[in-house]
Amino acid sequence: MSTEVFCDIKVEPYYENTERSIRLFCGNCLELLPRFPRGSIDMIFADPPYFLSNGGITCHAGKMVSVNKGKWDVSRGVEENHKFNLAWLSECQEILSENGVIWVSGTAHVIFSVGFAMQQLGFKILNDIVWFKPNASPNLSCRYFTHSTETIIWAAKNANSRHTFNYELMKQLSNGKQMRNLWEITPPQPKEKSRGKHPTQKPLKLLERILLASTKEDDVILDPFNGSGSTGVAALRLDRKYIGIDISQEYLDLTVNRLQDELSTP
Numbered sequence: 001m002s003t004e005v006f007c008d009i010k011v012e013p014y015y016e017n018t019e020r021s022i023r024l025f026c027g028n029c030l031e032l033l034p035r036f037p038r039g040s041i042d043m044i045f046a047d048p049p050y051f052l053s054n055g056g057i058t059c060h061a062g063k064m065v066s067v068n069k070g071k072w073d074v075s076r077g078v079e080e081n082h083k084f085n086l087a088w089l090s091e092c093q094e095i096l097s098e099n100g101v102i103w104v105s106g107t108a109h110v111i112f113s114v115g116f117a118m119q120q121l122g123f124k125i126l127n128d129i130v131w132f133k134p135n136a137s138p139n140l141s142c143r144y145f146t147h148s149t150e151t152i153i154w155a156a157k158n159a160n161s162r163h164t165f166n167y168e169l170m171k172q173l174s175n176g177k178q179m180r181n182l183w184e185i186t187p188p189q190p191k192e193k194s195r196g197k198h199p200t201q202k203p204l205k206l207l208e209r210i211l212l213a214s215t216k217e218d219d220v221i222l223d224p225f226n227g228s229g230s231t232g233v234a235a236l237r238l239d240r241k242y243i244g245i246d247i248s249q250e251y252l253d254l255t256v257n258r259l260q261d262e263l264s265t266p
């Protein structure tokens with residue numbers, strides 16, 4: 001993959017490190033994604049709004065806390081939420097390379113809409129990964145099962161794509177057995193949150209596995225909902241190029257700090 005993609009977008013990056021090919025952009029991904037060259041991205045990881053910030057309560061570290069993540073996570077109603085998912089997924093499909101893949105994570109609030117939108121757009125669904133969180137918080141109401149999983153859909157650009165799957169490496173990481181679609185990974189370690197908190201930060205171990213499974217060194221990785229930058233930190237660790245987009249400056253600042261920590265780690 002050439003580095004042209006880093007030069008072609010006519011928007012000032014919020015942060016860039018040309019030596020390590022990292023770019024962060026501040027803005028609405030619906031406006032920024034159409035500016036990237038068609039077919040220029042090898043892999044996308046997206047963790048879109050869950051649309052669950054409805055004023056409910058949950059349990060965190062043994063305490064009753066609000067479920068609200070931020071204004072960006074407020075539901076606009078089922079139909080508007082689905083239109084939003086169709087819009088950003090369609091832009092992602094345009095900028096993926098012929099053999100490019102996308103991974104999208106979500107809870108039940110959003111993942112069915114994401115899966116349906118992918119089917120409507122003609123993505124080829126490769127796997128649904130069940131991410132199991134062994135130390136999930138208890139359910140306070142005692143009226144539901146404890147939520148302890150998220151789904152991650154892995155899909156190729158279309159039916160003709162010949163996606164990368166580093167099968168042998170995944171088998172090696174799975175003690176010599178074919179890796180299953182049930183991944184047990186604990187939420188981010190306190191060390192990963194030392195630069196500040198993001199309400200839905202993904203663990204580095206999860207992103208590292210995703211990158212190792214489906215990309216090669218120097219591939220261009222994009223995350224349209226960058227958040228705390230876990231995808232970028234994993235990309236940096238594994239020598240992949242990275243483009244992150246987030247609407248929040250505060251989260252991009254957190255990302256810059258995390259990237260700088262990583263860059264200064266011997």
Ligand SMILES: C[S@@+](CC[C@H](N)C(=O)[O-])C[C@H]1O[C@@H](n2cnc3c(N)ncnc32)[C@H](O)[C@@H]1O
Nearest residue numbers: 028029047072200201202225227228230246247
């Ligand atoms: C679920 S979080 C992503 C968390 C991220 N995966 C991490 O590990 O930290 C979604 C992020 O998308 C951002 N966001 C919401 N709507 C957006 C939009 N239209 N364009 C760009 N970013 C958006 C929010 O600010 C939030 O940080």
